[in-house]
Every structure is written in structure tokens, then in C-alpha cells.
Amino acid sequence: MFSNYLKIALRNLKKYKGFTLINITGLAVGIACFIVLSLFILDELGYDSFNKNADRIYRVYVHSVVNGIETSNSKTAAPTGETLLRDFPEVENYTRIGYFEHYKFRKGDQVFRESGIYTADSSYFQIFSLPLLYGDANTALLKPNSLVMTETLAKKYFGDENPLGKMIQIEGRDAFQVTGVMRNYPDKSHFSCDGLLSSSTYPITQSHYWLDLWYTTYILLREGTEPRELEEKMQKTVLDNVGPQAEALLGIRLEQFYAAGNSYGFYLQPLTSIHLRSQRDYQIDLNTEWGDIKTSDIVYVWFFSAVAFFILLIAVINFINLATARSENRAKEVGIRKTVGSSQFKLVGQFIIESVLMCAIAVFIALVLVELVLPWFNTLIGKKLDLQFFNNLATIPVLILFTLVVGLLAGGYPAFYLAAVQPGQILKASTGRGSGKSALRSALVIIQFTISIALIIGTIVIKKQVNYIQNKDLGFKKDFLLSINNAGVLGPRMEEFKQQLEGNPGIISLTNGSRMFESGIPGNGYLYDKKSGTDPVSFQYLDVDYDFLKTFQIELRDGRFFSRDFSTDTNAVVINEAGVKDCHATDPVGKELTKIGERGSQTFTIIGVVKDFNYESLHREVRPLAFHLCHPRQPASILTVRVASQNLPATIKYIEETWNRFIQTEGCYYTFLEQNLANMYIAEQKTGIVTTVFSILAIFIACLGLFGLAAFVIEKRFKEIGIRKILGASPLSLLGMLAQDFAKWILLANVIAWPCAWYVMNKWLQNFAYRTETSWWIFILATGLVLIIAMLTIGYQTMRAVRTNPVDSLHYE
Amino acid sequence: MIKLVDVEKYYANKFIKTWVLRNINLTIHEGDFVSIMGPSGAGKSTLLHIIGMLDDMSGGEYYFMDEPVHKLNEKKRTAFHQQYIGFVFQAYHLIDELTVYENLETPLLYKKVKTAERKSMIADMLDRFNIVAKKDLFPNQLSGGQQQLVAVARALIINPKIILADEPTGNLNSKQGLEIMEMLKQLNKEGTTIIQVTHDENKAAFGNRIIHLADGYVEKEEQHG
Incomplete structure (x- = not known):
């Protein structure tokens, strides 16, 4: 039976080459977009989760409201970690990162300036899971002037030999001893550097002063600790320690300071939230982060997830539309199969197998496309995305599952639609040909164009904002x-x-x-x-x-x-x-x-x-x-x-x-x-480029579907066109008549797309203190653009029908 | 074998009911060769489709081999199609994408006949209809008469108790038409019940009963031989 289905499926694909081409191209491009965006999103997620205890590591940050100005500082005072460890049994361990200066490393007679050396407490490797290639993780950062190098830095100074115990001469200060070599930081680490120097190198790291916020402090909580409860308890510690010192400085008691509407507290931020949520959820001032930090915004993850989903949706809708539109051709087969003893269930199965087969072909083409396009996309967005077929066990099962799911989504409705056909109706000798209209099909096309228009509006707004930023008068002359x-x-x-x-x-x-x-x-x-x-x-x-x-x-x-x-x-x-x-x-x-x-x-x-x-x-x-x-x-x-x-x-x-x-x-x-x-605006620029590319693709896929659908509708109305021509209709009026439905759909799509796009883009613009407006012409432009593209798409089909000799179309019947 | 009691069929369109069949009472026995006649739009095809369980009725009772079809579910009807009923249509209705051989194979696949048995059944049928040479051709590579021959072969391959034929000769020239009618007559003699729809008196005369339909009612019935 299965081979019978397969045969029919393949012969149908061959017979209706145009439909097949449109369907598979649209689906393949859609799936390729989906895969590329998924890789992009996956790359943003899961930062710092390489740490064994990632879910128990928190960064301490300082939140204050002073004189009505609210700030969150990613850095804390020197004694913070030590005090929390001493006062709270829930805290298992802590470590701090600090930064002091550049160092001039001597190698033979050459001197190199190294600016990527940070200081860390000796507990650093107990908290972060960064394996040492050489050296003892527990003791490497104990003694002053002990340096743990990354692989890359070690290679620069020592080549392939084991540098453990070797000295590095530093211009103008004591030499460092190499006490460890660590693997380079994983790409998905919010923090990375070239080397870690023992905190004890600088006595000031042992200071008990609470008002200088110079270090990032990470604490490891014991299993089962509720961070919110600890946060609350921590506030008294702050008051006890910061209070007297602030009083000495400001000349007023901390209670008075609070009474004036100010606040000052130490809080906890989960390690895994640092990359995507620091600014958005914790309002951490980016200015207080280390220069090498990698931060992004969860908003972009949402945004690109939505784009990925919508593009796939457009492609799936094409599939559904073309499949149901074609159903009249397949209805006869359904009728016959039912009369010779097929159950409805088996027919559904048959059509789903067909759509899964098509989807599998599309996925295969999509994978080829992704492989071709990824290097280019990577240079565009500055990432190292990579489709891991064989070094990740999950990839192939996920792709198979994806194929099945998309196949079911795309083929499910047409399958039931077709299989429910009453054979008696179809098999009558003279079946009236339908008008090719269907409410569902109209609704789906409207959805496609809503998405396309919204994406175009988004693209234009982002471009406009990036432009605005580039050309804004900053208050000084920035050229030359x-x-x-x-x-x-x-x-x-x-x-x-x-x-x-x-x-x-x-x-x-x-x-x-x-x-x-x-x-x-x-x-x-x-x-x-x-x-x-x-x-x-x-x-x-x-x-x-x-x-x-x-x-x-x-x-x-x-x-x-x-x-x-x-x-x-x-x-x-x-x-x-x-x-x-x-x-x-x-x-x-x-x-x-x-x-x-x-x-x-x-x-x-x-x-x-x-x-x-x-x-x-x-x-x-x-x-x-x-x-x-x-x-x-x-x-x-x-x-x-x-x-x-x-x-x-x-x-x-x-x-x-x-x-x-x-x-x-x-x-x-x-x-x-x-x-x-x-x-400073790389994120926005990248977003701009990525949305442009994907909007164009979304419209391409939607128009591909429109092209197929127009061909279908016009085929259905071939006879009508012939009769109208004989009755004296001008080509232009026919063109108008045929374009009417499509134009109606697109205009309706606008009604939905405009408010949605307006809302989302205004939300995005809130990220900027200085921003452009979502002007009315953007909406008109987007609409016009889509309308023109769509009309050109169907125009070809329409003209072909209008130019045909009426006798040909009538002779047909 | 078939018993229709007060069967009716209409299409409800907003507020207007369009009647197609009304008040049909009919009994068909095993071994009958029934011809249904009547002018265009009399409801002949609809009646045949209802008998063939290809269309639902709007009211009445229908017993097929003493089973109440009007109460049966889709699954059971499918089973009847697989075992007892063969169809022949005016427009042949072969699956265009399948070869002659594969068209004949399809009902057997649904009936879950084993491969070896299936092959011999198809071979027998190809032999019997003298179309062995055509087995790898697609329907559009055959003449109308040849296509109808394949369609009859496909109807017969499950060894049905009853064949329902909807204007089986309507698209054929008279020589081809006659051949098909002779074949049906022969099948009837061998014990297969046949119901055919036709508006050709000569073709109708092949049957032993002729039922005349007009405007959805049974107008009269003639008995032959």
C-alpha cells in the first residue's frame, strides 16, 4: 500500500511541476529561514550554562535610588563576598573579578601590552567550571603575582611547551609566575579574558571599604536555597556595614538617607540571566559592566523567534492553500479510491504521507541552502553559527521530527478536507467546476500578507532609527x-x-x-x-x-x-x-x-x-x-x-x-x-540587516504562494474570461476584475498589520532615549510596496489569461 | 438482497428544499439485472449512488444483505465496498496516475490481499479481458473502450456480489458499448447482481427488470423474461 501511495505522490509531483516547484521552493526557503533563525536564537540562549552549578551561581549587584535617580551597578564592594559567606550559611562559596591595569609582558627582547588580564580570587575555579590544562585549580590563584593564562595567551609566550612554574617579566613591576593554563573561555560565557591574576597581588582587594564598587562578586548558594529570602536577609548586612561608612562620608545617618526617599541595597542576579536580561530585567547600567562582557537583549530573542515562526507559517500556508486549491483535481481520485474500498482514515494517511514526503524534500533543500548561506550570514551578524549534523546527537532526530511536524501541519488540513469528499458528488459525469474561491483560503492569504506588511513596517522603522542614530547631532562634531x-x-x-x-x-x-x-x-x-x-x-x-x-x-x-x-x-x-x-x-x-x-x-x-x-x-x-x-x-x-x-x-x-x-x-x-x-549600535544594525533579509524572504514566499493561487483561480475562471471577452470586456476591465479579490485581501491585511506593527515598533523604540517617530508614511509605503509586488505577481498570470483567444477557452468544455 | 423503504433525498439550500428522490420503495434480489431509466435529472445516478453507499440519503431505510445501511458507520460501508460492490462509471474513473496493472491492484491492496495471491488475481483478470499487453500503460494512453474494459475488470477483481454501473456505455461507440453489455449479461448469468443506469432503451433491455424514474419518483416497473 505504502509503495502505491509513494508512486502516486511522486507521479503527482512530476505531473504538476509548477505546483510542485512553488510548493517545495516556498517551503524550502521558509524552512531554511526557520533553521537559520533557530540557530541564531539557540546561540543566544544557554549562556553560562556550561558551568556545572550554573543554577546556583548568582552575581551580586547594587541597586540604589539616590535623589530620585535609580541605578543598578553590576559591581560590588570588596568585602561583599567575604561578608555574605561569613554571615549566611546558605552561601557556599564566593569569588570576585577585578581589573587594575594593562601590563607590559616581556618575551625575549619584545614587549607586548596585555590589556585583558583581570584579577580573580583563588576560589574562582571552584565556582566556574573552567578546566585547567596545567596547574592545580584550587591553589593556582592563591599567592600574589600568580597568573593563570588562557590557552591562547600561553601559546603566545610559550608556544607548545608547558609553562607551569615559568616566570613572565613585567615592565615596571614584579614578575608573574604562571601557575596554570586554562582552556579558552567558551563562546557562551558572558565574561572572558586572556588571563587571571591572583587577587592577592593587590592588597587593596582585601579592603573593608564598602562604598567603592570595583569588583563583580559571584556567590554559589547551597542546594535548595531560595535566593529571594537570602536577598531580604542580606539587606540588614548592608545596613550594618555600609551604614557607618556612609555616615562618615555624607555626614548623615543612613536612616535619614532612607527617610529622604533614597534606597541602597545588594541584590542577586542569576548567572544565566546576565547575557540576555541584565539591562531589561535588572536595569544593570551597561556602563558598570566590564569592557569585555557579552550582553544582548532577550527582546531580540523574542523578536527573531517571532520572525522565524511567521516565515514558517507563511510557507506552511502556501502549502495548505495550494493543496486545497488543487483538491478538485485530486477529488476524483478520492472518489474512486472510496468506491474501491478505501476508508477515510487511509486516505488521510495517504495525503499526509504525500505532504511529509514533500516536506522531507523541502527540508533537504533547506539544509543545503542553510549550509550555503550560513558563512555569509555569519559575517553579517558576527557570529559563529554552525549546523552540527554529526557532532550533536540531537540534530538528526530533531530534523526528522521537524519534518513530520511541518508535514502534518501543512498536510493535515488538506488531507482531512480531501478525504471527507463525498464520492457520489464528484463522480457524477458532469461536475461543475468551482469558482476557486474559499473562505479559508482567503483568510490564510490575509494572514500571510498581514505578516509580510508588518515585517516591512518593522524593517523600515528599524532602518529609520539606525539612520537617525547615525545622523543625530550629538552636540559635538564627530567627523575627522x-x-x-x-x-x-x-x-x-x-x-x-x-x-x-x-x-x-x-x-x-x-x-x-x-x-x-x-x-x-x-x-x-x-x-x-x-x-x-x-x-x-x-x-x-x-x-x-x-x-x-x-x-x-x-x-x-x-x-x-x-x-x-x-x-x-x-x-x-x-x-x-x-x-x-x-x-x-x-x-x-x-x-x-x-x-x-x-x-x-x-x-x-x-x-x-x-x-x-x-x-x-x-x-x-x-x-x-x-x-x-x-x-x-x-x-x-x-x-x-x-x-x-x-x-x-x-x-x-x-x-x-x-x-x-x-x-x-x-x-x-x-x-x-x-x-x-x-x-555602540551594532545590535541595532544587525537587527536591521537581519530583518531586511528575512522580510524580503517572507514576501518572496508569500508571493510565490500568491503566484500559484492566482494561476489556480484564473484556470478556474478561464471559461468565464472567455465569455466575458466575447461579450466585449476590455482587457483592462478583466484585469481589474481578476485583481480585485487579491487587492481586497491585501487591504484587509493592512487593517490587521498596521496596529500590530505600530504597537511592537513603538515598544522597540522605547529602548532609545533618542528616537525617530513611526510616521504615517511608513505604513503607506509598506502597503504600497506589498500591493505593487502582489499585483506584479498576479499580473503575469492575469495577462496570460486575458490575452488568450476566447475560442480556446470555450472549446475546452 | 437490497431493500429500499421510503427512501428520499433532497438538497437543502437556505430555505428551499430541492427534491431529488422521493418515496422510493424497491427490492432487488440476488441475480437480478436491473436497468434504471428516466430522463435527465430524474435522480437515476443519485439512486445508484445511494445504493452504492457513495451518497447519503435524507430519509428512509436501506437494507443491504439485511444490514441497515442507514445506521451503519463509515467503516462498515468501506468494508462493503471492499467485499461486495463493484462500480463501473460512464467516465471510467480510473486513477490517472496509476498504470492499468496498478489500477487493478488498488482494490486488492485495500482488501489486504497477500502479494502472491494478488499477482495471480491480476494476471487472471488481465488474461480474461485480453489486456495483458496494456498492463503498464496509463489510462490516458488507452482508448475509451479499453479504459472501460479496465474499469469493469477493476470492478470484478474483488469478485463482487453486485455491480453498479452508471451509464457504462455512455462514452463508447456502439460496437464497444455492445461488447460491454454482453459482458455484463454474461456476468449476470454467472450469478452477479447488476444494476445499471441508462437512458438507452436497447441497453436497458439487457436487464430483466426496468425501473422508470421521473422527477424523483418511481414511475413504473417492467419485468422481462
Whole structure:
């Protein structure tokens, strides 16, 4: 029996080549999209789950509301882990990650700057499941100056030999001893680095000061611990420890601080939530994360899941539509089979086998497509997606299951529809040919076009927002700015280097300041016009030199910027307009601003106000910013050079040559600032590209279905067209008549797609503090686009029918 | 063998009932050769389809070999199709995608006949109808008469108790038509019950009973031989 079904199926596929081609192409493209997006989504999920105890590891973060400003900091105070371990039996272990500086590693007569070395407590490998290739995981990070290298770093300095116990000479400080080599971090780790140095290398890591948030603290809870309960109990610990120190600093009791509407607490974030939910669910300030952290947003996972599902749905709908449309051709066979003794059940089986067979062919083609397209898609989105056929046992069973499920989904309805046919009706000698209309088919086409239109609207909105970001006036002139990112290595020779560059006519201005734009802008509490109080204002602060304003071309609003003419300017501060607003200051110039600090607060005189400029990503509003005239910390120091637009290559060559005279150990690592800015929106850009690609594919699949359906409907109305022509209908009126139904469907689809797309895209835009609008023309454009594409699709079929000699179509009957 | 009591059939279209068959009372015995006659639209084909359980009736009772068909489920009807009833249609109704051989094989597959037995049954049938040479051809490669021959062969292959033929010669030329009628006559002599629908007096005369239908009613019945 089965071979009989198979034979029929294959002969039918061959006989109706057009339908087969459309069906299988649509399904294959749809499935390929689904697989690629699934790989993308799977890659985003399951971060950090490689850790054996992933479900028991939590990161401690600090949540505070100060003066109405809410912040969550991913970093905690040095004594946090130790205190929690001591006070709470639920806490089994803890470890901290810290970062201090770049190191210059010596290898023979070469020196390399290593910026990816973090410090970790000796318990690090007890919490995270990162196997050591050499060395003892329990003791590797105990002694000061002990270094655990990743495989890659070890290879760089020691080649293939075992480096255990070897010394690495570090310029300007004690040598490190290699006490372990670890495997490189898995791709799915939120944190990764090149090497871990023992925390004990820096005595300050043993500090008992609670107000500097410098370390990420991870704790391992005992089995069965309820993290929410522990969180609640932790708050008293915070009060007991932070309280006295805050009191000494702010001059007020913590209770008073709370009474003023402020709050300050330590909370727990599950390890596995860090990659996708840090910002969305825990409002962690990205600025407080380590520079190498990999974070994304669960929203993109949802978004792409929806796209994957909808594209597959479009393809499945094509299948259902074409199958039911064709059912009249198959109905005769159903009738005959019933008269010779087939049960309805067997017929359903037969048609489902057919659809599963087709689906299997489509899946096979889809897999080939995926293999072809993945390298290209990977470069597009910067990932390493890979379809693992043989090194993952689940892949093949999942694909088979997928084939069955899609086959059932696509073939199920047509199968029952067909098998329910009453043979008596069909087998009568003269069967009237139907009009080819079906309510279900119309509804399904409307669904397809709803999805397509919504996807197009989404694509346009994302493009518009990305465009907006790229062209928004940031408050400074961003072109022709060059960032020398490793300027910190110049150290004391910075001024000399700057003078050398200033002599070149191609260089307009340059400034040495601390890092901006991406993460790592430090923040602090400041008091305006008083030395103690419950209402400190949270400012980010930058260490800059005299030429900052000139180089970035930022407008001054009030007072003046730092000047070489005033020797007192090291005690001065310049703030931005947002700072003025948050301090509720009316005439800030000349007033005092006090920076609250561990070793006593420092008071500065405000000498000027600059216009707000976007020194962080456009995801957030401009926050209060304070400028101090001082040398930035070495690792954060960036030399920004404004170059003339003429002779750019010569200028760059000059900078590099000068650099090489100053620094022999490493090259000048420079980037154009515009590129740095663009890097902040990579996620949006990728989303833009991915949605564009998949919207186009979605429309392609939907139109493929429309093409088939149009062919079918027109075939059904062939005779009618012939009669109308004889009666004198013009080709144009026939065209109108035939296009009418399709146009109606598409217009109806708009009614559904518009509000849905509007809602979702506005939600997405909420992610940006600065955003474009979902203008009305986007909707019109999307509709127009789909309408035109659809009309072109059916136009071909229609014209073919309209041009046919009426005699041919009537002769048929 | 077949007993129809007050069988009626109508199509309900919104508020209007369109009657196709009314008040049909009919008994057909084993070995009968019944011809159903009547003008276009009299309900001949519908009656045949109801007898063949291809169509539902709107009211009345129908006993097939003493089983109440009007109360039977789909499964049981399927079983009747597999064992007792063979169909021949005016438009032959062979499965276009299957060869002659495969068309003959299909009812046996549904009846779950073993492979070896199936092969010999098909071979016998091909022999008997003299179409061995055509066994690998598709229906559209055959003439009308040849297709109808295959259709009759397919109806007979399950060795049915009754053959229902809906204008079996309607699409054939007179020579071919006559051959098919002779064949049915021969089958009837061998004991198969036959019901045919026709509007050709000559063809109707092959039967021993002629039932005349008009506007859904049995108008009259003639008995022959």
C-alpha cells in the first residue's frame, strides 16, 4: 500500500511541476529561514550554562535610588563576598573579578601590552567550571603575582611547551609566575579574558571599604536555597556595614538617607540571566559592566523567534492553500479510491504521507541552502553559527521530527478536507467546476500578507532609527576625529608627544581625556553648594585637559572652560546642562560642587557649563557630567585628535611615525571616532540587516504562494474570461476584475498589520532615549510596496489569461 | 438482497428544499439485472449512488444483505465496498496516475490481499479481458473502450456480489458499448447482481427488470423474461 501511495505522490509531483516547484521552493526557503533563525536564537540562549552549578551561581549587584535617580551597578564592594559567606550559611562559596591595569609582558627582547588580564580570587575555579590544562585549580590563584593564562595567551609566550612554574617579566613591576593554563573561555560565557591574576597581588582587594564598587562578586548558594529570602536577609548586612561608612562620608545617618526617599541595597542576579536580561530585567547600567562582557537583549530573542515562526507559517500556508486549491483535481481520485474500498482514515494517511514526503524534500533543500548561506550570514551578524549534523546527537532526530511536524501541519488540513469528499458528488459525469474561491483560503492569504506588511513596517522603522542614530547631532562634531586608544602608554611623555603633533598643519587640535561613549565612564555622588546632605546628585565624570572643548567642538553655555591662564583650575569643575538641571541650580557658575570620596570629600568651584552632548549611547538620556582638569587613569586614557580633512593619509602617517619614535614596544592603536560610535549600535544594525533579509524572504514566499493561487483561480475562471471577452470586456476591465479579490485581501491585511506593527515598533523604540517617530508614511509605503509586488505577481498570470483567444477557452468544455 | 423503504433525498439550500428522490420503495434480489431509466435529472445516478453507499440519503431505510445501511458507520460501508460492490462509471474513473496493472491492484491492496495471491488475481483478470499487453500503460494512453474494459475488470477483481454501473456505455461507440453489455449479461448469468443506469432503451433491455424514474419518483416497473 505504502509503495502505491509513494508512486502516486511522486507521479503527482512530476505531473504538476509548477505546483510542485512553488510548493517545495516556498517551503524550502521558509524552512531554511526557520533553521537559520533557530540557530541564531539557540546561540543566544544557554549562556553560562556550561558551568556545572550554573543554577546556583548568582552575581551580586547594587541597586540604589539616590535623589530620585535609580541605578543598578553590576559591581560590588570588596568585602561583599567575604561578608555574605561569613554571615549566611546558605552561601557556599564566593569569588570576585577585578581589573587594575594593562601590563607590559616581556618575551625575549619584545614587549607586548596585555590589556585583558583581570584579577580573580583563588576560589574562582571552584565556582566556574573552567578546566585547567596545567596547574592545580584550587591553589593556582592563591599567592600574589600568580597568573593563570588562557590557552591562547600561553601559546603566545610559550608556544607548545608547558609553562607551569615559568616566570613572565613585567615592565615596571614584579614578575608573574604562571601557575596554570586554562582552556579558552567558551563562546557562551558572558565574561572572558586572556588571563587571571591572583587577587592577592593587590592588597587593596582585601579592603573593608564598602562604598567603592570595583569588583563583580559571584556567590554559589547551597542546594535548595531560595535566593529571594537570602536577598531580604542580606539587606540588614548592608545596613550594618555600609551604614557607618556612609555616615562618615555624607555626614548623615543612613536612616535619614532612607527617610529622604533614597534606597541602597545588594541584590542577586542569576548567572544565566546576565547575557540576555541584565539591562531589561535588572536595569544593570551597561556602563558598570566590564569592557569585555557579552550582553544582548532577550527582546531580540523574542523578536527573531517571532520572525522565524511567521516565515514558517507563511510557507506552511502556501502549502495548505495550494493543496486545497488543487483538491478538485485530486477529488476524483478520492472518489474512486472510496468506491474501491478505501476508508477515510487511509486516505488521510495517504495525503499526509504525500505532504511529509514533500516536506522531507523541502527540508533537504533547506539544509543545503542553510549550509550555503550560513558563512555569509555569519559575517553579517558576527557570529559563529554552525549546523552540527554529526557532532550533536540531537540534530538528526530533531530534523526528522521537524519534518513530520511541518508535514502534518501543512498536510493535515488538506488531507482531512480531501478525504471527507463525498464520492457520489464528484463522480457524477458532469461536475461543475468551482469558482476557486474559499473562505479559508482567503483568510490564510490575509494572514500571510498581514505578516509580510508588518515585517516591512518593522524593517523600515528599524532602518529609520539606525539612520537617525547615525545622523543625530550629538552636540559635538564627530567627523575627522581620531582616537589613539592606547595613549596611556605614553605616560609622562604625553605632553611632549602632544607638542610634537600640534606642530603638524594637518592636526587642528588634540586632547587627552578619559574614555567616553562605550562602557567604563566612572560615576560618583556630588553635592551642590553644600558639603553634606541626603541628596547627592549622581554625576559621571571625565578627566580632561585644556583642549577638550576645542577638539570636540562642544558649545559652552555659561562661564568658561579650563584655561592655562588660571593656575587654580585644578580645583575647578565644569558641568553639563543635565548636571545643572539635576542640581536644581539657577546660577551655578562660581558655586561649589563637592565630590564625595573615601579619602575625604573634595570641593571644586564650578567655572563653566557646557551644552549637553551625547557622551554615552543614545539608548539613554544625557546624564549629569562633570569635567575635572587632571590626567586620566592610564588604562582609560585616550588621545583624541582633530585632523584636517585634507592630506589625511599624510597626517596619519605623521602621527604613526611620531608615535614610533616615542614608543617602540607597541604600535599606535588608533580608530576613527565615528567607527567607535557606530560600534555602540551594532545590535541595532544587525537587527536591521537581519530583518531586511528575512522580510524580503517572507514576501518572496508569500508571493510565490500568491503566484500559484492566482494561476489556480484564473484556470478556474478561464471559461468565464472567455465569455466575458466575447461579450466585449476590455482587457483592462478583466484585469481589474481578476485583481480585485487579491487587492481586497491585501487591504484587509493592512487593517490587521498596521496596529500590530505600530504597537511592537513603538515598544522597540522605547529602548532609545533618542528616537525617530513611526510616521504615517511608513505604513503607506509598506502597503504600497506589498500591493505593487502582489499585483506584479498576479499580473503575469492575469495577462496570460486575458490575452488568450476566447475560442480556446470555450472549446475546452 | 437490497431493500429500499421510503427512501428520499433532497438538497437543502437556505430555505428551499430541492427534491431529488422521493418515496422510493424497491427490492432487488440476488441475480437480478436491473436497468434504471428516466430522463435527465430524474435522480437515476443519485439512486445508484445511494445504493452504492457513495451518497447519503435524507430519509428512509436501506437494507443491504439485511444490514441497515442507514445506521451503519463509515467503516462498515468501506468494508462493503471492499467485499461486495463493484462500480463501473460512464467516465471510467480510473486513477490517472496509476498504470492499468496498478489500477487493478488498488482494490486488492485495500482488501489486504497477500502479494502472491494478488499477482495471480491480476494476471487472471488481465488474461480474461485480453489486456495483458496494456498492463503498464496509463489510462490516458488507452482508448475509451479499453479504459472501460479496465474499469469493469477493476470492478470484478474483488469478485463482487453486485455491480453498479452508471451509464457504462455512455462514452463508447456502439460496437464497444455492445461488447460491454454482453459482458455484463454474461456476468449476470454467472450469478452477479447488476444494476445499471441508462437512458438507452436497447441497453436497458439487457436487464430483466426496468425501473422508470421521473422527477424523483418511481414511475413504473417492467419485468422481462
